[in-house]
Amino acid sequence: MKDLVLVDPRVQRARLFREAIEVFRRRLGVLRDRKLQVMAKAEEERAKAREVLAAMNCVAARRHGNLNGDEVRLRVFETCAPAIAYLKELDGRRPAVVFTDVDLQCASGPFSGIDLVTTIKADGRLRRIPTVLLATDAPPDRVREAWRAGCSAVVHLPVQLPGMLVRVTDAVEFWFRTAAL
Numbered sequence: 001m002k003d004l005v006l007v008d009p010r011v012q013r014a015r016l017f018r019e020a021i022e023v024f025r026r027r028l029g030v031l032r033d034r035k036l037q038v039m040a041k042a043e044e045e046r047a048k049a050r051e052v053l054a055a056m057n058c059v060a061a062r063r064h065g066n067l068n069g070d071e072v073r074l075r076v077f078e079t080c081a082p083a084i085a086y087l088k089e090l091d092g093r094r095p096a097v098v099f100t101d102v103d104l105q106c107a108s109g110p111f112s113g114i115d116l117v118t119t120i121k122a123d124g125r126l127r128r129i130p131t132v133l134l135a136t137d138a139p140p141d142r143v144r145e146a147w148r149a150g151c152s153a154v155v156h157l158p159v160q161l162p163g164m165l166v167r168v169t170d171a172v173e174f175w176f177r178t179a180a181l
Contacts, residue, residue, distance in 0.1 A: 002072055003095035004172065005087070007116060008104060008134075009078040016161070017099070020169040021072050024176065072176060080104070080116045087126050095129060097175045102135045102142055102154070114142075114149045121150035130179070132171065 006017050075095070077083035087095070098120065100113040113133050120126045130152040135143060136159060143154050155171045157164045 002176070003075050003090075004072055004175075005075045005077065005083060005095050005098040007077045007080055007083045007098065007100040007113070010101075012161075013101070013134075014074075014076040016165055016168055017074055017076070017172070019165055020172045021074055023165075023169045024072070024172050027173065072172075080119070083116070084119060084126075087120070087129065088123070097130045097132055097152075099132045099134060099171075102133045102138045102146055114146050114151075117146065117149040117151045130175065132175070134168075 004017070004021070006014060008014070075086065077086065083098075087098070098116075100116050102113045104113040104116065117131045117133065120129055120131055131150070132153045132155055133146045133151045134155050134157055135146075136157050138146075138154075138156075146154050153171075155167060157167050
C-alpha cells in the first residue's frame with residue numbers, strides 16, 4: 001500500500017485528489033483489460049505479448065515497486081504539524097509522495113508549503129520522500145524558492161476546476177507510473 005499525502009486545509013483540494021486517484025485507478029483498469037484482451041488472442045500473438053509484457057512489468061516493477069493501481073491510499077492533513085508527525089510515525093515505510101500548496105495557509109501560523117518541504121528535507125528519515133508543490137498563481141520568485149527548498153516538482157494548476165482535475169490526475173499518474181521512486 002502506497003500513501004499519497006496531501007497537506008492543504010481546502011476541502012475541495014482533497015475532493016480533487018480523491019477524484020484524480022479514481023481516474024488513475026480507472027486508467028489502470030483499462031490497461032488491465034487491454035492486457036487481458038491481448039492475452040486472449042492466438043498462441044503466437046500471446047507469446048509475443050508475454051515477451052513485451054514481461055519487459056514492461058520488469059521496468060514498471062523497478063519504477064514503482066510493484067504498485068497496483070488500487071493500492072493508493074490518500075492521507076489528507078489540513079495543517080503541517082499532524083502531517084509531519086504522521087510521516088515520522090511511518091518508521092521506515094515512507095509514502096510515495098507528499099503534495100502541498102506553495103502558499104499553504106495554516107490556522108496554526110504562517111507555515112507555507114515551502115516551510116513543509118524544508119522541514120521534510122531537514123529530517124534525515126524523511127529527506128528521501130518526494131515532495132510536490134501545487135501552485136495556482138505563484139509568482140516566479142516563490143517557485144524558485146520552492147526549488148531551493150528541495151521540492152521534487154512544482155505543478156502549476158489552472159484556476160478552473162475541470163482543468164485542475166486533469167492536471168492533478170496527470171501528476172498522480174506521473175508519480176505512481178512514470179517516476180522512479
